[in-house]
């Protein structure tokens with residue numbers, strides 16, 4: 141049995157850029173780390189969260205009070221490593237319990253050098269972020285900590301998320317292929333802006349051979365694989381910096397190849413169509429967000445991880461250089477744009493995560509919609 145009491149006696153401090161301070165205990169690696177403080181309302185799926193490249197440079201606060209209960213297994217990783225820059229939990233599991241567990245979350249964080257903090261009032265911290273908005277944060281742990289003024293100064297020197305161009309830091313540098321499961325029906329070029337492993341898997345399950353291409357891929361690279369469809373992935377950072385993927389997507393829209401985007405990919409489609417993007421006050425993160433598909437009227441419970449959103453009109457069809465476009469999905473909590481579709485070309489995107497490995501799976505139909513677009517193109 142593995143217990144998770146490694147850092148339990150080592151003091152740790154969380155310092156927000158507005159000067160609010162929380163004191164707790166070290167969790168994971170001991171040291172100092174910085175990032176954007178964001179909260180996730182997922183009750184489960186922490187392994188998928190930690191390894192989602194979209195969380196690069198973010199310190200994730202878990203609103204669920206007990207974290208680590210099922211330990212860490214070798215199957216649920218969304219990528220090869222943990223990407224969050226820091227991790228904040230109320231009450232870590234002392235004894236992980238699952239037939240799949242291989243090690244404790246505390247050990248895994250430490251092994252990967254991820255500094256965390258436990259034993260703080262994550263509810264108060266979440267309410268603070270909700271009122272003041274996502275902001276920079278530092279976690280400092282160890283037996284000899286700097287004074288508060290020094291820590292605060294370091295937090296205020298850390299880079300902000302607004303304006304950050306991060307895809308190249310997380311995406312593959314070499315193309316690779318995820319083979320179709322069963323009979324191959326389609327080829328898709330997937331531009332990796334920080335892709336989660338489950339996304340090509342969900343396509344492969346539908347007979348798609350996925351050619352994952354680096355974020356730097358050009359229109360020529362995309363068409364070199366002779367794709368039936370083109371996909372743009374999720375990813376970290378500020379979509380207003382993603383000029384290169386926007387221009388590649390415009391090349392795809394010009395040719396009219398079926399196109400699907402998830403999360404960062406939705407923001408790229410928004411920009412490719414001429415809409416703006418903006419930073420949300422504290423974003424949507426978790427696996428319990430209600431979204432309405434306005435094309436069917438159905439409401440789905442969905443997985444989210446986004447801090448930015450597309451600024452497109454909800455109540456009218458927009459004329460764009462690629463034909464008419466409309467907002468296909470909307471978040472029922474706050475009316476944020478959660479999906480876009482073109483009416484004259486086979487292209488659509490969603491701001492949330494239909495691949496959601498930890499669930500819910502209400503939105504899995506979107507992969508089938510992508511398949512239908514590719515079938516339609518062949519017919």
Ligand SMILES: NC(=O)CC[C@H](N)C(=O)O
Pocket residue numbers: 194373374375376377378379402403404405445446447448449
């Ligand atoms: N998961 C994502 O693709 C996130 C997109 C973007 N980085 C955001 O925060 O909104």
